[in-house]
Amino acid sequence: MVDTVENAWATPDAEQPWAELGLKADEYARIKEILGRRPTGCELAMYSVMWSEHCSYKSSKKHLSRFGVLGDQTPRGPLLAGIGEQAGVVDIGGDWAVTFKIESHNHPSYVEPYQGAATGVGGIVRDILAMGARPIGVMDPLRFGPLDAPDTLRVLPGIVSGISGYGNCLGLPNIGGEVLFDATYAGNPLVNALCVGVLKHDDLKLAKATGLGNKVIMYGAATGGDGIGGASILASETFDADGPAKRPSVQVGDPFMEKLLIECTLELFAAGIITGIQDFGAAGISCATSELASAGDGGMHVDLDTVVLRDPTLSPEEILMSESQERMMAVVRPEDVDTFLGICAKWDVLATVVGEVIEGDRLFIDYHGERVVDVDPRTVAHDGPVYDRPSARPTWIDALNADRAEDLPRAASGAELAEELLTLVGSPNQADKSWITDQYDRYVRGNSVLAQPENSGMLRIDEETGLGIALATDNNPRFCLLNPYLGAQLALSESYRNVAASGAEPVAITDCLNFGSPEDPDVMWQFIESIMGLVDGCRELGTPVTGGNVSFYNQTDGVNIHPTPVVGMLGVIDDVADRAPMGFAYPGDAVLLLGETRDELSGSSWADAVHSHLGGMPPMPNLAAEKALGRVLIEASKRGLLSSAHDLSDGGLAQSLVESSLRNGLGVSLTLPAGDTTTWLFSESPARALVSLSGEHYAAFAELCAGAGVPVTRLGEVTGEGVLEVHGQFTLPLEQIRARWEAPIRDAMAAH
Template identity: 60%
Template sequence: MTVHNDTVDAAKADPDAPQPYAELGLKDDEYARIKSILGRRPSAAELTMYSVMWSEHCSYKSSKVHLRYFGDATTPEMAEKILAGIGENAGVVDIGDGNAVTFRVESHNHPSYVEPHQGAATGVGGIVRDIMAMGARPIAVMDQLRFGAADAPDTQRVLPGVVSGVGGYGNSLGLPNIGGETVFDESYAGNPLVNALCVGTLKVEDLKLAFASGAGNKVILFGSRTGLDGIGGVSVLASETFEDGAERKLPAVQVGDPFAEKVLIECCLELYSAGVVVGIQDLGGAGLACATSELAAAGDGGMRVNLDAVPLRAENMSAAEILASESQERMCAVVTPENLERFQEICARWDVICAEIGEVTDEKDRLLITHHGEAVVDAPPSTIDDGPVYDRPWARPQWQDELQVYTPVERPADLKQALLDMVSSSALCSRDFITEQYDRYVRGNTVKAKYSDAGVLRIDEESNRGVAVSADCSGRYTKLDPKTGVRLALAEAYRNVVITGARPVAVTNCLNFGSPENPDVMWQFREAVHGLADGSTELAIPVSGGNVSFYNQTGTEPILPTPVVGILGVIEDVHDAIGHDLGTVEDSEVLVLLGDTDDEFGGSIWQQVSGGGLNGMPPRVDLADEERLADFFVGNQLLTAAHDLSEGGLAQAVVEMAIRSGRGVNLDLAAVHEDEFVALFSESASRVVVATTADRVDVLLERAQAKGVPAVRIGETTDTDDLVAGSLNAPLAELKKAWESTLPDLFGHAVGANSVVE
């Protein structure tokens, strides 16, 4: 049997024809369920749709049962400002004065291992379209990257391609990259994490949602043509399965065109402004299969689609291939008949291909798709969009207790050498080699990006209102204790936003874990979800959306559990945003440490760099301390600089501040902790080092006391070229060289050969 002719009628006439459902990722019982829903075997196109939509990536079938806890933990007061939340393309938050902000972070992990440049590039393109689909203008991107050991051969292949993909796509779109993180750990070898975040702005009344409403309304596919690239991404679809004797070379990773997406952005914004869009959905994972079934399932009727009308860039594509293609830079809109001509005119002005591929019908919950004049799909879209739900076994790992037994870290004999080892390590060294490949200031509204704890953007050029965004996670902490680890990620992202002077308003997440079929992994996942949900409730900021990425492992060894947490905050006037840099005043500045320092090295960078492995418990965290810090920072006009303390502790924060300013620093470590080593490298949570002028120190300390924030004067800047900290004395030039040389030494050969940056 040739699958090209495997229509619905053929499926009825040949009910026992063998089908490759297992190769498409479906279990025996799932295939049986599909046949029960349809009352027959599925056609090839239907099998394709169900397989891609019931995949872990699209259906969240292993995570839904736990993700519901986010809703359970959200109070009515928290939900008030959320205009669109979990389940939508991106979370949308009302920030007042008729303005809204949307942001989301999503994974593109596996494609970025197979083809690093295109995998990362299309990850950026996909998250940008998620933001576009909410009716917003994308205004910035961020990236959260994780690779194997920095000196591993495969990292040499993957990192340059990923960085060039992130930079090449974002730069070409004209979107500033305002921050992110790059982490190296052996657990990510063979399974890098490429998490892309995008922020957008819109007016509250311009919000768009993905639904097909109104019988007779037209379904329009617009943007790039549909090709064979991307088949095999989310869908795990191989065309050879569907076409007898075909000799096709199908790139499993999508191929992106950022210039086409840039035009598509402007086209979408004009379509929104003209008021000609009823509902809209981007085409990303699972392509047209996802867009049509989700639009139809969310609507008040059914949908009829004609695949013959889909603009193609490959010949003889089967219905299954058209539906599963993940070709980039495509959108699907629902348009009223009276607005169709106007819609087409706008697309033509932007030279964007658009095609009427179907219409909304009054047949409730029926999706009818034809190809070459015959029905190839006739199914309830709700059953395609709403896949199975699994409550998979979960159990605390037997090895968890042993992992949490702390082996005290070795104290270094030479603090200066320890500091050099830390700042030059791949964990803490300068990321300039990476971030210099990104455009941070295009569009002209970037206020803080490089060397900032959180990216800060102006979103209103009249009022100077802005937003601050940060995303963070330590997989090391999370493996030691998932619930504490995710709370530390939440605390750090919250703190990074707070110390710019912004007030946090919403949370997003990207939950990267191993196989959900592993009870150990599911326990980690459940603990992380509950920890994040409960923590967000404690901070009274809602989770507006997120992403789950499972099956991140090499062989049977899962990655470190990596629940990336993003926080968005609002700052009333970006001119008041607080930065890192010392040296903003002519006289010396006084340094003050906020928060308490304890002997806490479980999961720390010192433990990693010194060869101590991974064991113990992560630092303790009390989110009430983070709230007190927020009260201290918002509206604070006393500060000249601020930097949060996290990985690497006080030493890393002060070194970064000193190197960037070129000013010497003299620290009184005894004021921090009786043990100089602990004072320098402990990673206790809820701490910030701030700078101010001598005449403001007393007022600053009084403010801290009034807000319930522990504060102590720990030093001052000097006119020397040295960092002096207790018994440690290190020239800034030596620290700077150690900090800056690591990544160029490892990856500098790749620039030009594998990168868009020359």
């Protein structure tokens, strides 16, 4: 029996499974207050998912509003779209704009690694497409439990295969990201997906249902029972107790359908016949209809009987909540409907008129000729509960901060230093990631200029001028556990430095804020501190937040993950020919260390890999120094002064030397300055970079650094000797280093 609006009025005391759907008692009471009656089954399904943490941001909305103080200006011009839209859009000059966003697909990727990761890529790609842009690249910051843990060996291959399988089939280059292993992610991997797209200013599209009488069209894949989750509880347990078992909770992706959807949508844009558009992500039709209607200038009427189903047993609640992939919703003028349907037919894309824009401010949804939804769409999409959850500085953090890594034993000889370097580069977090990244096509479309393992990914935008963009994603959860405010700023600083090191000007960020349970005051304190760190840092760096994602409830057996606010930085480069790669390029080049090195080892990779230690205070961010370093790196790249540039971050100078040497198989001979050798090699002080350049450019570069106030330390020179030599300490063959560096992930996967 279908639960209609009429029936809801007639049976006010009917029991409903609001608690099983994740609603609190006061939330259910609020829904009844809004409607003036109990909700129908379809309405309850809509409210339950749209008011969920994932869709409504009810625990984070209050704090995310702080990003608003950053405004809408970037160093390159205004934001054309920002927080609140499906993705941020940045003016990069020459009538070109770029849209980019990062989101999480953590929990589905644990349940079903391949499909969870694959549909994470598909979903973020559709967000970018819905802004009017052609998607041109993806990135994936990943976090796993210990490399040798059984669950890691279960989820890692599937997640990587899902990312590569979906992205490669779409023909989108995967140009970067990160992979990090830590016990905090055991049983709760993080799969964050970033997509970037390009458009001209006039191509921008928004998710608004406007124009009385305009038609609402669903197009793409047919609607199935995948990804429904909670709505199946409502459908089977309440309205059809003898119905099918609970539907699968993880969506199933079809990248070939998505590729058709992309090309079809771009042709629809070019035809000028779309007045509003929304992708289907979480909450399916419930989300698309309520968000389009609430952002528009009227109401909306939808008939569920017109929705094309691939499973005829679906209840109306399940049709509304299905998260089947590869679907979009567009608003089209009546006179353009035939053209719209014709273009979809050309691409073999299903398309059906399912409703229209109507007078008033109501969302009406009918099923089998009866009304099952009658709501104000704003109450579903935007006016959900907002919580000010308790937060408290953790009682355990003082003891953690007092346990300083700076007090750990240090190498007493060159031989010990050499072994520590090998231990560092042979640890999973600093080891070669090519077993993972080689599964990704990084060069498809022909515009990839830099890709992993470079400092940042770089894509050419304009073939005539060479205009391009760079992207980097970064976060060190160890720093964020020790001090979430400083840790967030260090993530921001590292992403800024990575983009600048490639020669691009950092202009804006997107963020994916991965945290534990918001019902834990410790976690809310970490969350608030991280946001404040990003706000203060972005204000000083001049990089506004364009949008992003919050992922809460990342925990296993009640243990929260370390706070993991991942920062994605967008940079712009006037001519990609001016880029600076990370690898040493020419024997005889001078090798210079830029920036100030301090005794900052707490939270470092050295402390983790060599001593299995986590404690103390993280390095102190220096945003003014970060900006100065960035100006030097960008200008030096533009003037062609540098042969290579590599940021210093995880693993400090030691890791940067190894990666710069192994990139092209060139050695390095250096002398460490006076002072503690452990500090010089392994400190993770920010605002530092390692560069190489020819002697003829040395004076000009030194003058550039002096003018910007950036300290320069000459370490030595690039050699063709095939060794990493630290005079007076040790000499290590590059092949010995490479053997340790390449082994961990490759061997773990081979043994699995």
